[in-house]
Amino acid sequence: MTDYYKILGVTRDSSQDEIKKAYRQLALQYHPDRNNGDIESEERFKAISESYIILGDLPKRNAYDYSQDNKIHYNGKNTSTPGQATPATFLILFKRIKTKVLNAGGHINEYRLFTVMNDLLSDETIRLLVVVNDVVTNTMIVDEILVSAIFLTDESRYAIHEKLLKMANGDHRLIEKISGLTKPNVKRLGQKATAYPTESEAGKPVFFLILLLIFLIVLAVL
Numbered sequence: 001m002t003d004y005y006k007i008l009g010v011t012r013d014s015s016q017d018e019i020k021k022a023y024r025q026l027a028l029q030y031h032p033d034r035n036n037g038d039i040e041s042e043e044r045f046k047a048i049s050e051s052y053i054i055l056g057d058l059p060k061r062n063a064y065d066y067s068q069d070n071k072i073h074y075n076g077k078n079t080s081t082p083g084q085a086t087p088a089t090f091l092i093l094f095k096r097i098k099t100k101v102l103n104a105g106g107h108i109n110e111y112r113l114f115t116v117m118n119d120l121l122s123d124e125t126i127r128l129l130v131v132v133n134d135v136v137t138n139t140m141i142v143d144e145i146l147v148s149a150i151f152l153t154d155e156s157r158y159a160i161h162e163k164l165l166k167m168a169n170g171d172h173r174l175i176e177k178i179s180g181l182t183k184p185n186v187k188r189l190g191q192k193a194t195a196y197p198t199e200s201e202a203g204k205p206v207f208f209l210i211l212l213l214i215f216l217i218v219l220a221v222l
Contacts, residue, residue: 004051004064012065016058023052053085059119060085060093066116067096087129087137093120094144101148114156117148121163130169138167142177149181157181 005012008022026048028034035041054060097116101108129138142164149157161181168174 002047002050004055007047007051008055010055016056019052019055023048023056027052053089054093057085059116059122059125060089063093063097063116063120066112067093067100085125085128087132087134087141090120090125090129091137091141091144094141094148098144098148101151108151110152110156113148114152114159117145117152117160118156118163121160121167126163126167129167133169135171138171139174139177142167142174146178146180154184 005014008019008026010019010022014022027045030041030045030048032038032042032045054064094117097113101113129141145160145164149160152160158181161178164178164181165175168178
């Protein structure tokens with residue numbers, strides 16, 4: 001996996017301001033206009049720009065960190081300057097999150113997973129995905145999210161569902177695809193799936209107990 005921190009010459013402990021400063025210095029140094037169109041400098045400039053798109057925006061940085069190491073501490077304050085992300089940027093991040101989750105061997109911090117996913121699906125992100133309207137990429141993003149969401153609580157899955165509804169923007173195929181997030185979660189990694197009883201099924205034992213009680217009262221009276 002590409003090490004964006006190494007490309008910018010910073011560490012995981014670096015602040016957003018330090019990342020921004022490193023990006024500006026490197027971008028100025030390797031900008032194609034300052035290197036007479038040198039191919040190597042141009043490729044380096046592209047890598048630097050890609051790194052800043054991810055690390056320069058805190059939700060994207062948190063998602064990147066999560067995909068590499070679950071032990072990275074989360075900082076929920078987004079005071080960074082976002083880079084120019086594309087739908088493909090978010091597809092890559094959600095793919096990495098899914099891969100991390102599937103390789104976790106059942107040791108998943110649901111709160112941490114939800115926080116990263118929820119922040120990444122910010123209003124800004126959803127607005128971008130809706131405006132660009134890349135149906136194929138949006139569908140792939142939803143597919144990645146649905147796999148990771150299996151390991152969230154029902155409440156968290158519902159919150160993600162609400163955000164994906166906005167992202168679907170009336171697309172009936174996407175709406176149908178994400179509808180499963182509102183159903184009770186019956187699958188957990190390393191656990192046997194157990195179906196939740198429906199409301200009518202849950203009420204049956206009580207109904208029969210009431211009937212039995214009435215029957216016993218009638219017998220006692222007779």
